[in-house]
Amino acid sequence: MMVRAGLPVAPRPFRDELLSSWMARVAARYGAEPLELVVYLAGHGGRDACARQADDVVPGMGLRRVWDKACRIDPERLRRRSLASRYPDQPQDWFLNETVPSCIACFDADVAAGRDAYLRVNWRLAEQVVCPTHRTMLLDRCPACLGRLRLSFRMLNGLLRPFCRKCDTVLTGGGGETEDPLKVDFAAGVLELQRQISEIVRGDSGRLDRLEHAIRTLWAPLDRDGAARPVLALWYDEPGWNCPYEARAAVGRPAPLQHLSVCWRALTLVVLHDLFGADLVPGAVLPQAALVLFRRAALLPWLTNGRDLRNGKGKRTIDAGAERVHRLSKRSVHRLNGNFLDERGNFGRIHP
Template sequence: MTARRLPVVPRPYRGELLSSWLARVACRYGLTHQALAEWMTDGGRSFSPIQSVDDRLPAPEQVRQWAWSCGVDPERLLRLSLSRRHPQRPNSWYTCRGPEWAPSAMIGSPAVCLACLAADHTADRDSWLRADWVLAEHCICPKHGHLLRDRCLGCGHRLSVAFRLREGQARAVCSRCEALLIDRGGEDDAPRDAALIEAALSIQQQVAQIVDGEGPAHEQLGQALATLWAPLDHPAAARPVLALWLNQAGWRCPYEVRHAVGVAMPLGQLPVGWRFVTLLAVNDVFGVNPDGVATSSETAIRLARRAASRRMRAMPPPLHGMATGPLPRSSAEYERLANQILADPRWTAAQCLSQRKRYSARARLIDAALSRKG
């Protein structure tokens, strides 16, 4: 069976995801983009639907098949692939669906800027998904200054984007509740700190330049991010080192981000809000372009020291009855160490400092006390 031609096909936008363009084509025929990609091949025998669209590195023969069926220059479609846009970027610096994501899987449904989709509606053109929305560090829209949305305002579920034909135009909707994804203004807009947004945009841009550039800088940045999301003190801890930077008493790691604790490259697996917080933290602690982890500042040294090492996390559990590492301290010894800290002149002098500085002084004294032998 030969490939089939389609009579009505919208043209791709310059900054669009390949899967977004296919979805806009497909919605005009009542199909999903996976089903359309399968239909355009040889009766669906050559490619399975789950492999039909890869925004990062699509198969050239598939792209040529889609281009022929849609009457589009194949080179124009290949330019939509993320590998063409960001040839130096590692796969781990794209967003993914979370703990079930695998390197061979497709990129998850991106967070969206509702103001951008509203602008498409106002201009009376198709809604479309911007390729920058799947970059791991991209959490603020540089055009509108809005935090991207990864949850539906209608049903509250994690956003999964679909396209529906409305008045002759493809519109982005939530695939669960069919709510139109558009910036309605008023109650949908959270209060924004202009200075904070400007700072986050600057950090976001610097991170993008590092990740898309050559050299080891992106590896150092990835190491700093992994340190912030390393388990706190113990390899099996559910709290990340980031909890120390947040400095909130009784803070517990939310369930939606626990899968990122201990992950080597956590940023792309986090919801948008947590990506935003993580970028602010890594800039504050290590700097956007860290020259090695745990050497940038006193805060970086303290946080890196509290991170459970990757070597410890990779070690198998000890056999039953076999002790490994130093023996645990007794309650009496911990009480003696606590009394030493309380009697230390440096702790007495710290009482006149601010709460944040007292916490830092206390942490240094605790680290010093625990590092002593005997």
């Protein structure tokens, strides 16, 4: 593969910056997206070069060499900025693999400090839903157009600023409005929960197994055929509750948090606290409320046979019955078709 000469200007990565964020900032200096710049840097590498997108978890050696030569940076330094290197004890199921939620207050702080805005590494951790610095909820929706947040860095007043790709709005707090006290209190409570979850994720494997089992069960489909909502729905005090479209992608998945928005991940932490108390994981004896929920979960292999049930290709095996329940859980259900009526009639109030 032919690699072109180095770039004349290449900003250095910040200490707590995502690798993909740094690549986006370098590309933005030349008015390009990262993939476009990679294709240029790789020269005539063909379609293989076009496929080399940034992987924050474990970046490929070939991609690191391209950026190393173009930006005159030690490839080992780039490797150390991968999530796998920064968090060696963090299972890969606990890294987000889609939208990176962001803290607008952090972006404003970057501008106030006279530096480019950038994405922080901890925003890619599945348990992170609150910014620990500003104690505000992370955003995965554009506050202007309400679409899924996809950022593009562009130059504004001499600094790179984050823009929404959909509506071209610059992401900033701007007016300095006072935040709702209820939101502040909620974020503070969830911040403590995410700290505890982080300790579990990178701590004792036994507690992590129990935590993952509990989360998978909460987001498993209900045992009733055609129920297009997860077990977690029974925690609500609303018999007619439908599972929103944005949450259905997580129903029946072996790693649900990877597919959930910030608000649903935060809600999952709150439910874990309500069910299991300060430990956030099931103990030897399940509380009564947890028993009610867990008994309603559809039987899926990763709920019954442990987290290591995998086939030869590294994917979890699912029998035909489980596939059918999983498929039904994704089906759209009209709110008046009776699917949700009287689901909680025999169990009473679950949410405390």
